[in-house]
Amino acid sequence: MQIKKITHFSLPGFEQLKAESQAQGFNFLNRLEQEWLQGINQFSLVGEGLYGVYQEEKLIAVGGINVNPYTKIQVASIGRLRRFYVLKQWRRQKVGQQLLAHILNKHQAYFTEINLYTNNPKAANFYLQCGFEKVNNQHKVSHRKLTHSFPVTYRNLLATDTPFLQTMLYQALYVPEGNPPFPTSILDEPSIAKYIANWGSLPNDLAIVAIGNQQPIGAIWGRQFPANNKGYGFVNAQTPEISMAILPAYRNKGIGTKLLTQLEKAYQQTSIKTLSLSVDKRNPAKRLYQRNAYLLYKEEGTALTLWKTISKEQHK
Secondary structure: OEEEEEEOOOOHHHHHHHHHHHHHOOOHHHHHHHHHHHOOOOOOOOEEEEEEEOOOEEEEEEEEEEEEOOOOOOOOOEEEEEEEEEEEHHOOHHHHHHHHHHHHHHHHHHHOEEEEEOOOHHHHHHHHHHHOOEEEOOOOOOOEEEEOOOOOEEEEEEHHHHHHHHHHHOOOOOOOOOOOOHHHHHOOOHHHHOOOOOOOOOOEEEEEEEEEEEEEEEEEEEEEOOOHOOOOOOOOOOOOOOEEEOOOHHHOOHHHHHHHHHHHHHHOOOOOOOEEOOOOOOOOHHHHHHHHHOEEEEEOOOOOEEEEOOOOOHHH
């Protein structure tokens, strides 16, 4: 048995794989073939690859990894396991485990997270046994594997970070479970765009960026809005409204707490006394803010406005 990288689509045995998978109700190998032949996806980006397992030169399994295509603003640090299929007669013979291990060994250095989607209980159990963890409430992701740890540093936003700030604004938009992601055009709507438009041009515009793997991975920022142009978390014109987002691969690592603390410290060096924010009551991030002493100011439907006094004078 050999595992080889697929560089062209002349694959003895592929038709049997495709026919068997279609008989089981799966169409992804047909999509694999069509997208390759049309030049749509040939697993050719940095970090990508498609592999076949051969027994006596006949293909018995296939699987590959792409840069994750299911984030509206593509995040190159996330890999996506795709088009993974093993002929039925070769299952329970560790063919799938060997193929998966080969892909991870060759490609996990390119990514901080490798994820996938399956709703098949047997496949889900296979990935759990191979070291993936179950994921809840994430669009088109059922399982993921974090590939390595990394140090995180924090600094002020730079002018060159402006494109990343736009990515963070999109990531900060909460999508309830089961709902499709927003189109990226939502960033052009005035009620959204104003959170970062002409960043740095308004008094008390402050932003902190988290750096991991030598790239920005998260950000928090605050901006004041006047009473005639309120933000979603408006309290008063003297209170900056804060927004925060972290790339999916880096969440649940304490980065949000540190970003929040860094921004509060930065505002404590100014005349600002309070901060506010808007969070959906269904959003898990709500618990982060509550743990950090943000209190309820207003509730409308599922939207909560929280605020916190950060003025040093309150502690004297």
